[in-house]
Amino acid sequence: MFDRRLITHFNWVYLLLVLLISLIGIANMYSATSSWTAAAQPVYLKQFYWVGIGVVIVAVVCLFDYRHLEYLSIPLYGGNLLLLIVVLAFGRTSMGATRWIGLAGVNVQPSEIMKIVIIIILARYFSEKASLRGFSLRELIMPGLILGIPALLIMKQPDLGTALLILCIGGTMALFAGVRRSAFIFLGISGLAAFCGGWFLLHDYQKQRILTFLNPERDPLGAGYHIIQSKIAVGSGGFNGLGFMKGTQSQLSFLPERHTDFAFSVFAEEWGLIGCLLLLAFYCLVVLWGLHIALRSNDRFGMYLAIGVCAMLFWHIVVNLGMVIGLLPVVGVPLPLFSYGGTSMVTTMTGVGLLLNVGMRRFMF
């Protein structure tokens, strides 16, 4: 059952790259939270454990052949939808949104699981249905439903960020699978119309975020505060950075949420453009290498699986970095491997595990 070739073809370098980013993240977290009064357990230590758990997850995900997921995809998807409905009905509410449910003593965020599950089910759908002609509008109805139902449920929580990310992941996979020009144009126009119409459905705080993204000075102490402080942190980093533990924006707590969503701002302030470009290169490598794995996969399901994971990583990275450097509105999206948080780490490592799984089994039938 166990094939030695699996070890040979396991992409150790890729895993090391991922762990390297995680370690940089832990060091950065150490700096970002140094001003905190001693908690029972420092955050950076907790993150260290999460990285450890992440490695275990990678190992577990790699143990079985990813092809089993093809027939498991429907029950996984159905089960996940059910969880989303349960969340809406009974979930734990915090900060105006209901995202969590207790499952066997563990707090689970079904919307987060859905990021992976949607990749699996769409990979199966596209691997079966895709052709080089591309999908017509009618052929996109089915994947649209697969994608739209969970996205709607998540938006209801409300968790616009995750919903948009899931749409982006699915959309990217569909685009890769091929969409006819006519369908593409139609979807583009109706998407734009939906956005304009959807403005009225947005929560107040979501409208605020978009408005203050367009003009942060509108509310410098309120909704614009995050963007302004983050840009100050990044900008004052300069070329060399202010040095490890020496960033005043982060050390003096002017930067909010500096160990979670705005962890990169701390890094940018202390390590400057040099550090940022290096980290950016690592992330770019993670995505491009993922694409390379997809390219060299030996079946369509594996290819789409890898494409989906790449899309997930790509969008998380871009949305988070775009946010902290003032290119995109503030959406609560963590930077994979870098921001503190077990949920994000588990999702990311599951994705990485899937990528490595696809990569190490490309020679097997």
Add this chain to the structure above:
Amino acid sequence: MSLNPSPEETPGLRRRFIISSIIVAGVFCILALRLWFLQILGTDYYRDLSERNRIRYVAIQAPRGAVFDRNGILLVDNRPAFTVSALRQEVQDRKQLFANLSKLLDIDEAVLDERWQKSQSLPRYRPLPLVEDVGRQAMEMVQENSIDLPGILVEVKPLRSYPFGDMAAHLFGYLGEVTEDELKQSEFSGYRSGEMVGKTALERAYENRLQGTAGQKRIEVNVRGRELRQVTTRVPLPGQQVYLTIDSALQQAAEKALADNAGAIVALDVNSGEVLALVSRPSFDPAWFARGITSEEWRDLSNNSQHPMTNKALRGQYPPGSTFKMVVALAALESGKITPATKVYCSGSLKLSRSYEFRCWKKEGHGSVDLHKAIKESCDVWFYQVGLETGIDQIASVAQRLGLGAPTGFPLGSERSGLIPTREWKKKRFGTSWYDGETVISSIGQGFVLTTPMQLATMAATLANGGTVWRPQVVKKIIDLEGNTEWLFEPEKLSETAWSPKHLMPIKNAMEAVVNDVGGTAWRSRLEKIRFAGKTGTAQVVRKKAEDEEDVEEEETPYQYRDHALFVSYAPAENPQIAVAVVVEHGGHGSSAAAPIAKAMYEAYFAGKTGEKEVARLFPAED
């Protein structure tokens, strides 16, 4: 399983991978460009913003300049005052905190609450003062119990202190918070609201010299406004030191002699106009203002019927009474209408017409009176007669040349000008012509005539020095921090009249006789060692009816209707150095209430002088 060819071998898919990779790389390039834009092009801009985030400038109050008397005795100083303040960001449970604090300092919680609410507009990094000037023991209590008082700190600020209490308070003036109106004036351009500035007298007039230069603390704060460390400090520079012309021994003697009476005393150096003592009573405690006066204290001061806030030496206008008689005598001699030997018979009154009879203070009359006797015994009838002959305008001219009827030019505070009436003045003021009866009562310093104690002292000094009106001044020198003299006293001659000794000497001799000869009105106040010259005065507050005067004793008159007691003088008689004017409000007779005060002052003043001479004898000069 899928039997499709590998994506690598499918040209269409391969193209998609290439395009995807280019898009991914492109997006990362955009992110890198944005970083370059922020971190390279925007470095200065964002570092500036970052600095402004965390750096705060906090002013450190400079100690105001000290004030000394002419002999270098410290009169006004600064002391460290401890203020219990709260850092709002550090305060979590305000109710509990105030409960602890109120128990510790024995202060009502409501007072703390009120201060807290009142100062909400202060910036977050500025400590909010709760209790000012708590005293060393309370300060130590607060610091010992700091664990129970999170967010409470003790600040040290320099506060004005007055080693001599309320002595010469009117001269120093007081401090108060700078007002919104003042802040709009260019003079206060560098001030911030909440700062203390001089409001009256010396503190006000020399504000720019006394104020000093505030220091500055550059502190680094975190987002909650908590001070983390001092980045740099500019030390505050204390204000310049002011040496007054005041002789504190003389000032003390004067205040002691006046005791609890209301009134004013001015002592001048007759040869320069230096103010040696300036008293106005009742007084106030300037320390109340330095620490911030409470509304109750202020109410008490401003409702006091004896006006403790008014500097009576400058703003009290009193009829000079008989102290005006030298003016009349000098005017009569100068006009040539009389000689010192001119005699007038005093029968106890002068009948001007059938209905107007003016009484002498001595009902039985003085008999035959010449100038010497008229001044020495203060015969009113002689002056009624002589005044009538001389005329009011001639009297006014002499009065003005002796420093009356106009502000003396004293540099601190607003002075009132008193009043020396003339025919023209009355025409302008009332539209009626001058009556002889008005000349009569003006001749004994009643009627329209009003003078301030400062003017009376100037008059005495001018008589003493032979005719020079010196501007009264109170600042001897100003010394800056390096010890350089920034300003030095120079006598300022306002006017000079060369009185003929033929006219002046008889008057001065008579003034000497007032004190030193038997029968002089101030004979009881004579000093053995120092012969001084003077003139008593008793100024009527209300015109008494003749009948009342006969059967009501002074002690039985209600306080506010009692006469003011006056005394103007100089010493020593033969070689004058110092002139003293005393006004005791409602004190009764000048001879009994005012002259003894001048006596006490001369005693103190010349005791100090002879002491100096002894020192000089012990250490003779080398030449």
